[in-house]
Amino acid sequence: MSQVKLYGVREQLLPIRERLSDVVHSCVVDALQFPANKRAHRFFYLDKDDFYWPETASERYVILEFMMMEGRTVETKKRLIHLLYERVCEQLDLAVTDLEICILESPAHNWGFRGMTGDEIQLNYTITI
Template identity: 50%
Template sequence: MIVVYGISEHLNPIKTSLSDAIHSSMLEVLGIPEGKRAHRFIPMDKSDFFYPSDRSEAYTVIEVNMMMGRQRETKKALIKSLFEVIEAKVGIDPTDVEITIKEQPAHCWGFRGMTGDEVQDLRYSVNV
């Protein structure tokens, strides 16, 4: 699951193109299926969104939540791909993008009525 935070006046007009950019990196680097898009956008009032003074109002925070298992190099490749694709497709300078990957053990995920460690039919590999 992806959670994206930004100033509402900047984030709202680019939600679709940003979602497309993020999803293309997830497909390419992690090999997730096309239909596995779970993005949440949290547009915030400027008065509620504090960011570093050397960033612009385009400053965008992206949290990538996923099950543990990906290799260090895979996660680094995802972060680098996100910077590149977001700049190319959405026009946000990498200086204005902050990305964090939050990993949880499979037993801490719940979907389709079971925990992640019980799932036997994922259509993608977590261990890449």
């Protein structure tokens, strides 16, 4: 299981949301071996006055936050991060200083979906990659 939160300045993020979602999803499918039809993205549009970003970044600054079940190797998570920088920056013409990524993990028993906990459900993809 993985969910993605995408944060950015409203005027910058809104016009690219569909392309950004597609690119992020392609990285998740390739790096985490997710099914192509499994996407859980939430966009958080912030007013400029409510969003402070590093001096090294521009108004196009985007934060990607991944919430995932534990189980993936360090190499798998690094592959995801590297793919995100490669594809997002190239396909959306975003500077690497305008993209920040964080992966947060939680045990499967802390997740609930389809009426079960994550450690009780049979997924159609693997977590331990």
